[in-house]
Amino acid sequence: MTEREAALIAQMPIKPFTAEQASRIWKMGLAETEKTLETLASRAMLVDVCLNGKMTYTLPPPMAGFFEFALMRTRGDIDQKLLSELLHQYLNVEEDFMRELLGRGETQLGRVFVHEKALSEENALHVLDYERATEVIKTARVRGVGDCYCRHKAMHLGENCAAPMQICMTFSDAAESLTRHGYARQVDASEGLDLLRQAYESHLVQFGENARENVSFICNCCGCCCEAMKAARRFGLLHPVHTTNFLPVVDETKCNGCGKCVNHCPVEAMTLVSTNDPHHPKMKKAKLDADICLGCGLCARACDRGGVTLRSREKRVITPMNAVHRVVVMAIERGNFQDLLFDNRVLWNHRALAAVLGVVLKLPPIKQIMASRQVRSRYMEYVVRRVEAADPRFGAAGQEARGDSATTFGIHRPETTTSARTPPAAS
Numbered sequence: 316m317t318e319r320e321a322a323l324i325a326q327m328p329i330k331p332f333t334a335e336q337a338s339r340i341w342k343m344g345l346a347e348t349e350k351t352l353e354t355l356a357s358r359a360m361l362v363d364v365c366l367n368g369k370m371t372y373t374l375p376p377p378m379a380g381f382f383e384f385a386l387m388r389t390r391g392d393i394d395q396k397l398l399s400e401l402l403h404q405y406l407n408v409e410e411d412f413m414r415e416l417l418g419r420g421e422t423q424l425g426r427v428f429v430h431e432k433a434l435s436e437e438n439a440l441h442v443l444d445y446e447r448a449t450e451v452i453k454t455a456r457v458r459g460v461g462d463c464y465c466r467h468k469a470m471h472l473g474e475n476c477a478a479p480m481q482i483c484m485t486f487s488d489a490a491e492s493l494t495r496h497g498y499a500r501q502v503d504a505s506e507g508l509d510l511l512r513q514a515y516e517s518h519l520v521q522f523g524e525n526a527r528e529n530v531s532f533i534c535n536c537c538g539c540c541c542e543a544m545k546a547a548r549r550f551g552l553l554h555p556v557h558t559t560n561f562l563p564v565v566d567e568t569k570c571n572g573c574g575k576c577v578n579h580c581p582v583e584a585m586t587l588v589s590t591n592d593p594h595h596p597k598m599k600k601a602k603l604d605a606d607i608c609l610g611c612g613l614c615a616r617a618c619d620r621g622g623v624t625l626r627s628r629e630k631r632v633i634t635p636m637n638a639v640h641r642v643v644v645m646a647i648e649r650g651n652f653q654d655l656l657f658d659n660r661v662l663w664n665h666r667a668l669a670a671v672l673g674v675v676l677k678l679p680p681i682k683q684i685m686a687s688r689q690v691r692s693r694y695m696e697y698v699v700r701r702v703e704a705a706d707p708r709f710g711a712a713g714q715e716a717r718g719d720s721a722t723t724f725g726i727h728r729p730e731t732t733t734s735a736r737t738p739p740a741a742s
Contacts, residue, residue: 316360323351324360324374331364331371358392359384362492373488378416378542379424379524379532382406386468387461387483387498399471406542410549417546417555420648422641425543426557426634428521428533429625433612438561438625445527445634446559451486452507452533459490459499460510469540476539478517482510483534511535518579520544520611525557528637538581547582551607559610560632561625565601569622572599576614576623584608643674 316324326340338348352372356363360381362373375381385398406413417423428448431439444450452458463483469475481500484507485493493499502510514521514535522543523533538544546555563576563585576585584607587599601614601623615623635641646652 316355316358320351320355320360324355327372327374329374331373333369333371337372356492357496359387359493359496359498362489363495364488364491375489377412379534383464384493384498386464387493389462395467396471399468402468403472407545413542413546413555414550418550418553420645421554422635422644422648423525423555423557424641424645425522426525426632427559427609427611428523429559429561429610430515430521430612430616432515433615433625434561435624438627441627442560445530448511448521448523448533449508451523451530452484452511453504455486455490455504455507455530457487457490457494458502458504458507459485459494460502460507461485461493461499463534463541465534465541466537474540476537478519478537478540479513479535482514482519483532484510485532487529487531489531515616518613518617520581520609520613522556524638525635525641526637527634531638536581538583541581544581547607547609551582556609557634558608558628558632559612560628561610561612562605562608562628563603563610563612563614563623564626565603566622566624567600569620570600570618571620571622572601574599574601575617575619576601579613579617581611581613582607582609585614640674644678647675647678 323341327337332340334345334349334352337343337352338345341348341351343351352361352363352370355361356372359375362375364371364373375384382402385393386395386402389395428451429442429446431442431447431449434442444454460481461483462480463478466475466478466480470480484490485499490499490501494501511521517535517537519535519537520541521533522536522541524530534541534543536544538548543556565576567590572587572590574587577587584604586602586604588602589596590598590600592598610625610628612625615625617623635644643652646654
């Protein structure tokens, strides 16, 4: 994009907006605004979705977002080799961005889906629909498939593997926009499932959006090229990727030390160690590092002796309900909750604020306290009262049902008064 376009994008709110709203913010005529928005969307710098006959625009995040979009297809309008070299330097040589994105907080951007063919019949009974990549593909409103950004980038660096290239999937709003502008090819559920089977046969890990509802992407990742797997190896003890609810178990009576499970593990969680057998001093056995294991199940699928099986983790991994839930929790954990609320005009829309507060008021008390300490504003107190007055879900009945969590949130109500109050200035 040009510097002018970057300056325009920087003014936009993080919530969806229309051409009319952009026109007011940019102080630009509506026709020119619409042309600019269409140009930006055609280059995947904005995600455009038609809602109720009206085009709505959203800023994609850097990752997973416009970094990937730039290399989801072969194109001649940019130097993709140079871009690949710059992205490699930014993401893999300089660690600041990746460490900030994936190395802080408990809640992360993405999660791993279990390799469904590795599940036993008993395990399969305990897998919920949102944990299945097959279910995401079958239930998505729109499905798109495009080039794997990571392997495409690696190709320009001369480092790509032989795994399939056009196999990474987007869904619903993201897929609708990307397929409209030629960054992805629209497929039906049947072809999507065929691609998933191809990914299974190629020993690829399914890495997708960390949400139970409206998952926007599933990448089919190799351990050598893909950024999520590289991050899991580099920052493994910081848990940069949410795991599945399973862990592999090695049956030492069946393990012959062949190393297939080691070769297929994308994050080097499985290794070979000596069996310490004096009669067979060179004999090896597989050993798992459970602290960094993703629970993808590739090792279990690779073992043809039944020496590796999956079992449920003792503590279930909690997946955020949707993107709003995830974004709010990530902001609280990273100490950025006040920025989420007050920056980029989020508070200009009571419905958006209600969605954010609705998440906060359902969080465990410790995270509510964390949010409270990050937001100390009388203006915030005023807006919350306005939301409560406008939306019965935040009224007295809701307050009673949640045990007055608003107080925990740090919103202290004044004594009852019949006089109207003017909004106080933000502290």
